[in-house]
Amino acid sequence: MISYWKNHRERIGQSIDDFFASLGKMTVEFFEEFGQSVLFFVESAKLIFAKPYRIDEIIRHIEFIGNKSILIILLTGLFTGLALSFQIYLGFQLVNATNLVGPTVGLGITRELGPVLTGLIVAARAGGAMAARLGTMRVSEQIDAIQVMGINPKQYLVAPRIVAALVAMPLLCAVFDFIAMMGAKFICIDFLDLDQAIFWDKIQLWLDPGDINQGLIKAAVFGMAFTAICTNKGYNASGGAKGVGEATNRGVVNSMVMIIVLNFFLTNIIRFFYSVMGWS
Amino acid sequence: MAESAIEITDLRKSFDDGKTFVLKGVDLTIPKGKLTVIIGYSGTGKSVLLKHILGLLHPTSGSLKVLGKELWDMKESELMEMRKRLGVLFQYAALFDDMTALENVCFPLREHRRQWDPDKIIDVATKKLESSGLGSEHFHKLPSELSGGMRKRVGLARALALDPEIILYDEPTTGLDPVLTEMVDDLIQSTHKRIPGSTSIIVTHDLFAAFRIGEHMVMLDKGKVLLSGTPEDFRNSDLELVQKFIAKGFKKE
Numbered sequence: 001m002i003s004y005w006k007n008h009r010e011r012i013g014q015s016i017d018d019f020f021a022s023l024g025k026m027t028v029e030f031f032e033e034f035g036q037s038v039l040f041f042v043e044s045a046k047l048i049f050a051k052p053y054r055i056d057e058i059i060r061h062i063e064f065i066g067n068k069s070i071l072i073i074l075l076t077g078l079f080t081g082l083a084l085s086f087q088i089y090l091g092f093q094l095v096n097a098t099n100l101v102g103p104t105v106g107l108g109i110t111r112e113l114g115p116v117l118t119g120l121i122v123a124a125r126a127g128g129a130m131a132a133r134l135g136t137m138r139v140s141e142q143i144d145a146i147q148v149m150g151i152n153p154k155q156y157l158v159a160p161r162i163v164a165a166l167v168a169m170p171l172l173c174a175v176f177d178f179i180a181m182m183g184a185k186f187i188c189i190d191f192l193d194l195d196q197a198i199f200w201d202k203i204q205l206w207l208d209p210g211d212i213n214q215g216l217i218k219a220a221v222f223g224m225a226f227t228a229i230c231t232n233k234g235y236n237a238s239g240g241a242k243g244v245g246e247a248t249n250r251g252v253v254n255s256m257v258m259i260i261v262l263n264f265f266l267t268n269i270i271r272f273f274y275s276v277m278g279w280s
Numbered sequence: 281m282a283e284s285a286i287e288i289t290d291l292r293k294s295f296d297d298g299k300t301f302v303l304k305g306v307d308l309t310i311p312k313g314k315l316t317v318i319i320g321y322s323g324t325g326k327s328v329l330l331k332h333i334l335g336l337l338h339p340t341s342g343s344l345k346v347l348g349k350e351l352w353d354m355k356e357s358e359l360m361e362m363r364k365r366l367g368v369l370f371q372y373a374a375l376f377d378d379m380t381a382l383e384n385v386c387f388p389l390r391e392h393r394r395q396w397d398p399d400k401i402i403d404v405a406t407k408k409l410e411s412s413g414l415g416s417e418h419f420h421k422l423p424s425e426l427s428g429g430m431r432k433r434v435g436l437a438r439a440l441a442l443d444p445e446i447i448l449y450d451e452p453t454t455g456l457d458p459v460l461t462e463m464v465d466d467l468i469q470s471t472h473k474r475i476p477g478s479t480s481i482i483v484t485h486d487l488f489a490a491f492r493i494g495e496h497m498v499m500l501d502k503g504k505v506l507l508s509g510t511p512e513d514f515r516n517s518d519l520e521l522v523q524k525f526i527a528k529g530f531k532k533e
Contacts, residue, residue, distance in 0.1 A: 140372065140377075141372070141374035142376055142377075144336055144370070145368070145374040147334075147336060147363070148335075148363050148366060149387075150388075150391075151391050152356075
């Protein structure tokens, strides 16, 4: 009996040790990958200003990140606006504050949900495609081929994607904000019969351009973040099709986690900046 | 003594901080203007050596001079310039899969001959494809629509686009049937003869091709040069490993 408990205690001790060991390993890996992505981003971002300027590539990638994401952004934006406004209406109805449904939805969408959901959706769609594309190019020696032609592969493959994400993401976020507000308008005015004048008037009263800008800035940062993470994963992929799959998976997952984490810090940084500038 | 295209002295490479070495002190001179074939068993460091010549891998120690210049003393921009003087046909051609055959060949020209007008670029790329033996009906096909042999032809045309002084072939016939293998070997030989003064380096397992088209041969074993010389030197060598490799190679053929 005593030996049973001794063994049992040892096993528990071992499990706790294993748990902290894997936690430590995960933490080290996270910071290692984060550091690697930051270095990769800085190295590639510097090449944006190197000649030859790759305007054609930038436009091609804006089209890929931006235009080809519009449909999915419209769809998710619309349903986010519909669901959020309905839930907020149900809550505010309890305290007889339905006049504030419009600005509450507006603030939530423009400051938080717009950029975050746009970031998550585009990271999954375009970021995943970037990681898979670069990963395939790496394992099929296409990146080596670019390099031995005397072309810097980061300047050709990564830098234009960073610029494209920087340009396309705020535009997509603006589309998301707009369509989500249209969804909210449909629910509140056309479906729930709230007063149209009050709905728009309160939005104008409570929603500043600064709130919209805050979301657009966040979207641009999220765009650069997922581009850096996904291109880094793809660029450094190894091990054939399995390696490409892993790179794509890790690129998308890391991007999504990073967007959620970054959102918290960006919210505080932007609020602090606004208060220093006297804009809020 | 013939002028050298590549001079390698005591080149060592380790991927695990010096615990084990893939290249264990390679000393090698590749003569200019000749067709050199590098042979050896799998895992002897042939591809690693090739990647060092291309500047894709950094050696742990040693010296590597390409066209008289120490590769690893160069700045990144100088290395880029040097690479323009090299052309590479990769094992599986490494064609850009979103570009047609013609666009693949136009790509290095568009990058490095920016002063040329687009018509001239297409004209030169067309000639390169034609001289590589690709029919014009395949010019606008994507790599996925081309056969293995056609892809090699496009890869060769792309490698030759900038008129390189050194052309490297990484296992050019791996995975091809005997007919295509012979076709690719002939293509390499005719390309080498067509460009006067060019240096060709082939890394291969294909011993038959090595003796048929090689003017200079190098055999690697366990990360070192076992023998370097003419095909005749190889035939007359007393080295057991060389004789075994030749005997097995021809038996397989």
